[in-house]
Amino acid sequence: AQRVTQPEKLLSVFKGAPVELKCNYSYSGSPELFWYVQYSRQRLQLLLRHISRESIKGFTADLNKGETSFHLKKPFAQEEDSAMYYCALRRGGSQGNLIFGKGTKLSVKP
Amino acid sequence: DSGVTQTPKHLITATGQRVTLRCSPRSGDLSVYWYQQSLDQGLQFLIQYYNGEERAKGNILERFSAQQFPDLHSELNLSSLELGDSALYFCASSPSGAYNEQFFGPGTRLTVL
Numbered sequence: 001a002q003r004v005t006q007p008e009k010l011l012s013v014f015k016g017a018p019v020e021l022k023c024n025y026s027y028s029g030s031p032e033l034f035w036y037v038q039y040s041r042q043r044l045q046l047l048l049r050h051i052s053r054e055s056i057k058g059f060t061a062d063l064n065k066g067e068t069s070f071h072l073k074k075p076f077a078q079e080e081d082s083a084m085y086y087c088a089l090r091r092g093g094s095q096g097n098l099i100f101g102k103g104t105k106l107s108v109k110p
Numbered sequence: 111d112s113g114v115t116q117t118p119k120h121l122i123t124a125t126g127q128r129v130t131l132r133c134s135p136r137s138g139d140l141s142v143y144w145y146q147q148s149l150d151q152g153l154q155f156l157i158q159y160y161n162g163e164e165r166a167k168g169n170i171l172e173r174f175s176a177q178q179f180p181d182l183h184s185e186l187n188l189s190s191l192e193l194g195d196s197a198l199y200f201c202a203s204s205p206s207g208a209y210n211e212q213f214f215g216p217g218t219r220l221t222v223l
Contacts, residue, residue, distance in 0.1 A: 036214075043113075043114075043214045043215060043216045043217070044200065044202075044214040045213075045214065046211050046212075049211075086153065095141050095158075095160060095165065095204065095206070095210075096166070097143055097155040097158050097166055097168060098143075098145075098153075098155065098212060099155065100145075100152060100153035100154075101152070102152035103152065103153075
């Protein structure tokens with residue numbers, strides 16, 4: 001079955017500390033993976049995708065096919081990073097729908 | 111705002127009723143997706159339309175239906191509503207082409223009393 005698992009519901013860190021949001025997936029084909037973020041009172045927006053291998057707002061994520069993981073990392077958390085983070089897997093090609101994890105709420109304390 | 115728009119923002123109704131949620135995609139986007147977000151199930155894909163045609167179905171109940179019109183806006187119809195249908199309903203749109211991104215609307219919060 002195709003599934004995305006985010007084991008942590010809530011992650012709380014202090015400003016300046018490293019952050020790692022975990023995501024594991026189950027997919028029979030070649031996965032296309034994404035991280036979406038939802039800031040307070042804002043809509044869901046794409047943070048980054050594995051295919052582009054870019055760093056957005058200091059966040060990076062590496063696809064590890066051996067461990068079927070796509071963890072999101074940032075070396076130094078900022079208060080403005082506080083938000084809900086969703087890992088998602090796209091099925092069915094470029095027009096396919098997304099399968100989301102249940103999300104992790106990141107809280108960065110001053 | 112040229113992004114995805116959804117109306118209404120909030121909807122409160124009673125069990126057994128029927129409601130229609132509306133979504134206008136970004137200009138030029140042919141694909142529309144509907145997702146349901148509830149506390150226990152998280153974000154779940156319901157249905158997708160591409161240029162007026164149904165493209166894929168997810169965990170959509172038979173009481174729910176959708177369509178995409180020639181102007182590409184989409185409507186999600188929910189009937190015989192139950193308490194458990196209370197959720198946030200998101201619409202997303204994406205352009206055609208490889209490696210495209212899904213752009214989400216602000217959502218419609220449905221409360222069934």
